[in-house]
Amino acid sequence: MDCIEVTLRYDYASHPLVPLLPLxxxxxxxxxxxxATVEIDPVSLL
Structure with a gap:
């Protein structure tokens, strides 16, 4: 089995998704x- 790991980071302080409220x-x-991590079985891909 092979494992693939993906990490996603978002700079929320510089680009907020919603407006900031005072205080x-x-x-x-x-x-x-x-x-996220996924296991891939190379044999099943054939």
Whole structure:
């Protein structure tokens, strides 16, 4: 089996997805991250 791992990071502080509300900017993350791993069986690809 082979494993492939993908990691995605988003700079939320520089590019927020929603407008920041006054006095709540301390609760907003600096960045968002997610990771996914998948196992691939090379034999089944044939």
């Amino acid at each position: 709540l900017d301390f609760a907003v993350p600096q960045s968002l991250a997610s990771k």
